[in-house]
Amino acid sequence: MSEARIRRLAPVLDMALEEERKAATVLGQCQKQFQDAEVRLRDLEYYCSEYAKGWTQRGAQGVGRDWLMNYQRFMAQMEVAIDQQRQTVRWHGESIERARDNWRQRYQRLEALRKLIEKYRQEAQARADRQEQKLLDELSQRAHSQRVNNS
Numbered sequence: 001m002s003e004a005r006i007r008r009l010a011p012v013l014d015m016a017l018e019e020e021r022k023a024a025t026v027l028g029q030c031q032k033q034f035q036d037a038e039v040r041l042r043d044l045e046y047y048c049s050e051y052a053k054g055w056t057q058r059g060a061q062g063v064g065r066d067w068l069m070n071y072q073r074f075m076a077q078m079e080v081a082i083d084q085q086r087q088t089v090r091w092h093g094e095s096i097e098r099a100r101d102n103w104r105q106r107y108q109r110l111e112a113l114r115k116l117i118e119k120y121r122q123e124a125q126a127r128a129d130r131q132e133q134k135l136l137d138e139l140s141q142r143a144h145s146q147r148v149n150n151s
Contacts, residue, residue, distance in 0.1 A: 002124035006117055013117060016110045023103035030099040034092035041085040048078045 055071055063071075 002120040002127065006120045006124070009113065009117055009120075013110075013113050016106070016113050020103070020106040020110045023099070023106040027096070027099040027103045030092065030096045034089065034096055037085065037089045037092045041082065041089050044078065044082050044085055048075070048082060051075070051078070 051074070058067075
């Protein structure tokens with residue numbers, strides 16, 4: 001009985017394993033996208049700070065009205081880009097959490113199926129052991145009976 005249940009569960013286990021692997025792959029992709037987004041954010045922040053340093057150096061020499069307006073416009077655009085990238089980083093962080101939760105659910109399901117199959121295997125082994133012991137007891141009893149009858 002347990003062996004038949006194990007055979008019936010084999011395709012379910014295979015599907016659960018495939019789902020867990022896919023979820024793990026998605027989680028890995030989400031982590032990579034998050035890291036890439038963080039790198040882009042750091043690059044933007046670095047570029048903005050370097051540009052601001054250039055402004056300080058240039059400003060010490062004196063600047064015209066047009067240059068100042070262009071600088072302010074550019075810095076405003078940089079702040080918008082940085083804010084958007086921060087939102088992107090947050091979004092990717094949330095994606096990681098959703099992917100991690102999905103993977104965790106798939107993994108727990110897979111482990112539950114593995115434990116169930118192991119339980120069925122143990123039951124089948126225990127049943128086989130009992131049958132073997134019963135057979136050995138019967139054979140021992142017969143051998144004893146034959147010795148008594150032949151004496």
